[in-house]
Amino acid sequence: MICDNCKSREAVVLQSHTRRKLCKDCFIEDIRKRIETEARKQGIINANKILLAVSGGKDSLVLADALSQFVNPSKLIAFNINEGIRGYNRDDQVKKLEDYLRDLGIELIKSGFRQEVGFSLDEMVSASLKKGLKVSACTFCGGFRRKLINEAGIKVSADYVATGHNLDDEAQTIIINLIRGDLLRLIRFGDKPLRVSSKFVMRVKPLRKIYEWETTMYANLKGFEFQEVECPYISQKPTLRAKVRELLYKLEERKPGTLLKIIEQFDEISQKLKNEYKLSSELPTCIICGEPTTPGRAVCKNCELLIRSGLMPQ
Numbered sequence: 001m002i003c004d005n006c007k008s009r010e011a012v013v014l015q016s017h018t019r020r021k022l023c024k025d026c027f028i029e030d031i032r033k034r035i036e037t038e039a040r041k042q043g044i045i046n047a048n049k050i051l052l053a054v055s056g057g058k059d060s061l062v063l064a065d066a067l068s069q070f071v072n073p074s075k076l077i078a079f080n081i082n083e084g085i086r087g088y089n090r091d092d093q094v095k096k097l098e099d100y101l102r103d104l105g106i107e108l109i110k111s112g113f114r115q116e117v118g119f120s121l122d123e124m125v126s127a128s129l130k131k132g133l134k135v136s137a138c139t140f141c142g143g144f145r146r147k148l149i150n151e152a153g154i155k156v157s158a159d160y161v162a163t164g165h166n167l168d169d170e171a172q173t174i175i176i177n178l179i180r181g182d183l184l185r186l187i188r189f190g191d192k193p194l195r196v197s198s199k200f201v202m203r204v205k206p207l208r209k210i211y212e213w214e215t216t217m218y219a220n221l222k223g224f225e226f227q228e229v230e231c232p233y234i235s236q237k238p239t240l241r242a243k244v245r246e247l248l249y250k251l252e253e254r255k256p257g258t259l260l261k262i263i264e265q266f267d268e269i270s271q272k273l274k275n276e277y278k279l280s281s282e283l284p285t286c287i288i289c290g291e292p293t294t295p296g297r298a299v300c301k302n303c304e305l306l307i308r309s310g311l312m313p314q
C-alpha cells in the first residue's frame with residue numbers, strides 16, 4: 001500500500017474521515033499542520049507565554065511535541081499535578097515526562113494537591129465518604145485541578161493555558177452541555193477562546209480537532225512512552241459522558257467524520273451565540289479562597305466540598 005499523499009512511501013495508517021492511506025511522515029505532518037491551524041485560530045501563536053497542562057498521558061505529549069515545532073519552546077512552560085492517587089501518580093512517569101520536555105527545551109513545574117490544597121485526592125475522597133457524601137472523586141479532582149492550573153498560569157504570567165483535550169473529548173462535552181442546557185458553558189466553547197473573568201487565564205485546546213485515535217497513533221509512531229495506567233477512580237466518571245461517548249463512536253463508525261462535523265458546526269453556532277449573549281463583566285470571588293466563583297455563590301465549589309467533607313472549618 002502506497003501513501004496517497006507522497007505517493008512514494010509505504011502507507012501505515014488509514015485515516016477514515018479523509019479516506020486516505022498515509023505513511024508515517026505524511027500522517028505526522030498532517031496532524032502537526034492541523035494543530036498549527038487550530039492554534040492560529042485560537043490566537044496563541046503570538047502569545048508571550050503559554051502554560052501547558054501536562055498529565056504525562058499521550059495527549060499531553062502530543063500537545064508539547066507539536067506546539068514546540070511552531071512556537072518557540074522558550075515561550076512554553078509545562079505544569080504537572082500530582083493529585084495524590086495511590087498507584088496512579090508515579091514518580092518514574094513524571095521523570096520520563098520531565099526528560100522528554102527537557103529535550104524539547106520546555107521547563108516543567110511540578111505541583112500537587114497535597115502541597116497546594118493540603119490534602120491528597122485519596123484523603124479528600126475518604127473524608128467525604130466518612131461524611132456520607134455522594135461526591136465522586138472526579139468532582140474533587142476536576143475542580144482542584146482547574147484551580148491549580150489557573151493559579152499556575154497567573155503565577156507565570158501566561159497569556160494562555162493549553163490543555164490536551166482531543167476531538168472526542170470536545171464532541172462529547174458539546175453534546176453533554178446541550179443535553180444539560182448549560183448555555184454559559186456552550187458559549188465558552190468554540191475555536192475562539194472567551195475570557196469569562198479577568199481572574200481566569202484563557203484556556204485553549206490546540207488538539208480539539210484531532211481524533212483520539214490520531215493522538216494515540218502519533219504518540220506510538222513517535223515512540224513516546226506515556227502514562228498508560230488507568231486511574232483507579234475511572235469508574236466514577238460521570239455515566240452521561242460514557243453513554244454519550246458510546247453513542248458518538250457508533251455514529252462515527254457508521255459515518256466517519258461525524259465528530260469533526262459536530263465541532264465545526266458548533267464553532268459556527270457558538271460564534272453567533274457569543275455575539276448575541278451578553279456575559280456579565282466579572283465573576284464574584286469566593287469569600288474563603290478568593291478564587292472566581294459562579295454568580296450567586298459566595299463560597300466556591302471547591303471550598304464547599306472541603307467544608308462538607310469536614311476538611312475545612314465552616
Ligand code: SF4
Nearest residue numbers: 137138141231233234
Ligand atoms: Fe481525576 Fe477522575 Fe480522571 Fe481519576 S478518572 S484522574 S479522579 S478525573
Ligand code: ZN
Nearest residue numbers: 003006023026
Ligand atoms: Zn507519504
Ligand code: ZN
Nearest residue numbers: 286289300303
Ligand atoms: Zn473557595
